[in-house]
Amino acid sequence: MAYTSEYPPFFVTVDGVVLTIRNDALCALVVTRGGEPFRGRLALPGGFVDIDEDLGVAAVRELSEETGISVQGLHVEQLASYGAPDRDPRHRTISIAYLAVLPDLPEPVGGDDASDAHWHRVTWLLARKDRLAFDHRQILRDGVERAHAKLEYTALGTSFCERAFTIAELRRVYEVMWGVELDPGNFHRKVTGVAGFVEPTGRKASRGTGRPAELYRRGPTASLNPPLTRATLG
Amino acid sequence: MAYTSEYPPFFVTVDGVVLTIRNDALCALVVTRGGEPFRGRLALPGGFVDIDEDLGVAAVRELSEETGISVQGLHVEQLASYGAPDRDPRHRTISIAYLAVLPDLPEPVGGDDASDAHWHRVTWLLARKDRLAFDHRQILRDGVERAHAKLEYTALGTSFCERAFTIAELRRVYEVMWGVELDPGNFHRKVTGVAGFVEPTGRKASRGTGRPAELYRRGPTASLNPPLTRATLG
DNA sequence: CCAAAAGTGTTTGATTTACACCCATGG
DNA sequence: CCATGGGTGTAAATCAAACACTTTTGG
Known part of the structure; x- marks a missing residue:
């Protein structure tokens, strides 16, 4: 199936900054990318929004599909949107990032699907520029900063x-x-x-x-x- | 010109919550819509993002085009994104809202373009459900709440x-x-x-x-x- | 009974609030 | 020279920080 439009196409994705505290360290949930671009690189869990799907619903769905985590009843809030023209080498993509905060879970949250989801220390993920795909380093930083601020x-x-x-x-x-x-x-x-x-x-x-x-x-x-x-x- | 894609098309817009204080009241900048839907209704200034344009740049450009206001050097920050599937009756539209805070300007900020931009008291704009087009009432509320919180x-x-x-x-x-x-x-x-x-x-x-x-x-x-x-x- | 963590009391010092009062200008 | 708002002084009340001390468990 193909769609046509008189305007150039935008793609819309959601990404999740999912934070918890494990072993006395702030940790974020990441998946290993299976496809291009950035194959094999770590990334925040997320994916494309369906054409008739609400943004928040998409964020919760992607989290569940990619990591097996259900954030039902947990703290989820919209974080910010990222839309630099070159943030995705394939198309013009706008990503709406969500922030979720969870209690420490009984480890490997392997999902039904692309089940290689892991917790990593935020300090480690942010320590080098190239550990995360796309602009996910910036998104993670913003999520951590938001959590920091809201604690107070x-x-x-x-x-x-x-x-x-x-x-x-x-x-x-x-x-x-x-x-x-x-x-x-x-x-x-x-x-x-x-x-x-x-x-x-x-x-x-x-x-x-x-x-x-x-x-x-x-x-x-x-x-x-x-x-x-x-x-x-x- | 027409574009084709294997995914359904999203439209991406920016909207501005532009606040100032006039006559001892918090006021927001609104324009009267010239086209459908919501023709003649008030709306936050905004419009479509160009395919190779950064979101923040688009917000500043739309503000300038629709209201003649230059927010150069003034406070502008991303507010939140709105993407309910039915928020625009025409297409699936994601809007990234920006918040701008200005000093009181020498009144009618008539723009080059659709120059019927006006200041209205926020209390008046929010008093009834149908004064603003689309979900702009909610966006304005969120902008005011953000400004409120950040004051402290x-x-x-x-x-x-x-x-x-x-x-x-x-x-x-x-x-x-x-x-x-x-x-x-x-x-x-x-x-x-x-x-x-x-x-x-x-x-x-x-x-x-x-x-x-x-x-x-x-x-x-x-x-x-x-x-x-x-x-x-x- | 001892170590360790939970929770309460108490002292001290900083900060906030309330308001008196002096300062500098326009009419 | 008086009304008006700008700005400082100051005492009382409130709150936060430091830390002593009591409580309640496991070993």
Whole structure:
């Protein structure tokens, strides 16, 4: 089947910046490209938008097809669009990037399809210019920057945690993202003191040694004003 | 000329949310549509992206063509993309929206081209569902929300002012955007105390009665941490 | 009982808020 | 010389940072 148009054709794709924290490091989900261009290179999961498909739906679908991850109920937001005329050597392609934030999953998220999806440390992916295909290095950078910024004044941090989490686990998210150590007491007070941020489940968690911690879940996500600030360095 | 492709055609447009403050109200720039669909309805300025044109360049060009406004050197940033399959009754169209913030201009910005561009109060434009064509109501809402948010933790407020401005003029921006009265003394101290926010020009301005105010210009735009907060209500 | 982590109390210092008050100009 | 807005001083209230200390578990 072929389409004709009096205007030159644009191609529209979606790409996903999917972040999680594994082994105390910020990691992003990447796939190995099977076809040209950039065959064998790492890339953000993504693909073409169907002609009658909503952008957000396409992003979720591609993530599921390429990596087997279901982001149902998880944090997904539109990040930005990328449309430099030469960003794809084949055609004029506009990519709408989405940002997803997940709790650490039980490793190899091999998908039904092109199942070589892997987590890589963001620092490693960004360390060299040529690790990622297309302009995906820039997209990843923008995604990480967005996540960074939203940590401070939204409850995005809770999206890195499981449904139920301890305050210490949430604190670890901030510590890894900011590369600092936070005072456990002050963090606890701050986070439990902001209305709508977290709410107690009533249950407790025994995480190894020490006193068991109260379990919390995401609250109705109030915006943080004043924002969380970095506290005492270790 | 006709183009053929094995994939269905997408159309790509840019739209601009152009904000300013006039007569103590937040206003947006709109044009009256000359063609179908939505002929005669108000719409955000925008249009089709050329096949070899960068998105940001297209946004600036359309603004200039449709409204005669040059946003050279002014604040322009990508806002978000809109691509619901039915957002344009004619074709599948993806629109990348840009946000621009300007000082109050000497009124009718009539462009070279479809020169019926006008400022309207944002509250009026948003008050009814059908004042704007397409999904431009949602786009405008998103732009206003973005501007609102960025006021608190960036120096975006200075973009509503002329090159040189008094602290009182800057304060007026915040008061109008937030619908509050701010304490002049505290605002002055806060704003001049944050490094990189504003820098003095050395000149003074005589605005009517009262002591002449020092003139400032935008600083190298430090991010505001802690952010500006709303102060005393009037 | 000891180590370790959770969570609370308390002190200190910084920041914000409220508002008094002086400054500089136009009429 | 008075009204008006610009800008600084200052005290009280609020908040954040540092850290001591109590609680509750596993070994």
